[in-house]
Amino acid sequence: xxxxxxxxxxxxxxxxxxxxxxxxxxxxxxxxxxxxxxxxxxxxxxxxxxxxxxxxxxxxxxxxxxxxxxxxxxxxxxxxxxxxxxxxxxxxxxxxxxxxxxxxxxxxxxxxxxxxxxxxxxxxxxxxxx
Ligand SMILES: [Zn+2]
Ligand SMILES: [Zn+2]
Numbered sequence: 001x002x003x004x005x006x007x008x009x010x011x012x013x014x015x016x017x018x019x020x021x022x023x024x025x026x027x028x029x030x031x032x033x034x035x036x037x038x039x040x041x042x043x044x045x046x047x048x049x050x051x052x053x054x055x056x057x058x059x060x061x062x063x064x065x066x067x068x069x070x071x072x073x074x075x076x077x078x079x080x081x082x083x084x085x086x087x088x089x090x091x092x093x094x095x096x097x098x099x100x101x102x103x104x105x106x107x108x109x110x111x112x113x114x115x116x117x118x119x120x121x122x123x124x125x126x127x128x129x130x
Pocket of ligand 2: 030
């Protein structure tokens, strides 16, 4: 499986080395606003195995999550989370190939839109996992 991805315009690309340790779905309102979508679909990889090329901008929200995006086309690529150092959260929509694993965690299900019918993994939390 190719462990790489790119933004919509192609100015930014990245690679990672190991298979993702986790695949999660986040319905928090910050993820909804920043992605423009009802949920963020995210894989977690070690930061030291993540290589990014190209010009990215970033925005740190109140929850101390810094979301990085292509400066040219605005595609969201990855996030760093202050309370989870050493990892990078990559949006699965920018991957060249979808991960083989399925989501194992869903969070902030309390802000999932009612019209969205989705089969969550067993580990589903109304807010952040405790
Ligand atoms: Zn781009
Ligand atoms: Zn979120």
